[in-house]
Amino acid sequence: QVQLVESGGGLVKPGGSLRLSCAASGFTFNDYYMTWIRQAPGKGLEWVSYISRSGTTIYYADSVKGRFTISRDNAKNSLYLQMNSLRADDTAVYYCARDLGFRGAFYAFDNWGQGTMVTVSS
């Protein structure tokens, strides 16, 4: 079955960096668009970034543009989020999720990881 497992979260000081990883299994990874979505404690969902199957098309939320970089390694069935210049308001659970569409974007996410917590605090 489809499985997405995030890792790399933790406590980091403001201005610091973290790299999140998402290991995918149970499906052909390079057939699907992937995304990162976050949820601050007690708050709603916020879309963060989106990457196409080959990695050639990428989008970012305005709140992270210029600071975060999404990437994927299809040979390793892995999705990544490099987060630099972290701020307190980046504190959240970060989920990786798969787009529902097979070889295309449906902008709906049918499989989610369990999430990894990122805390930005001094």
Add this chain to the structure above:
Amino acid sequence: QSALTQPASVSGSPGQSITISCTGTSIDVGGYRYVSWYQQHPGKAPKLMIYDVSNRPSGVSNRFSGSKSGNTASLTISGLQAEDEADYYCSSYTSSSTPVVFGGGTKLTVL
């Protein structure tokens, strides 16, 4: 502030039906069929309940249905059950600079 507007809370008794609204604009909900709904129980990852306005993924109960009129999408849950108590989020494709926007979420309480 969220791009899509949802009521903060709704409630209903077991067996009743409830509807959650999601209001956007012509560049998101009103302009495309890429409207989705997610259910999230406390401490859990969200679960896709509806995509493309009204389609249910395999395994989702037919008590959940979606619709859209103009700039407002709706999620209806019929025959409310205790396990439906959760937070519900809508999302939509948007032709703005960022392709996906979420609503602020609605807490459903089953009385």
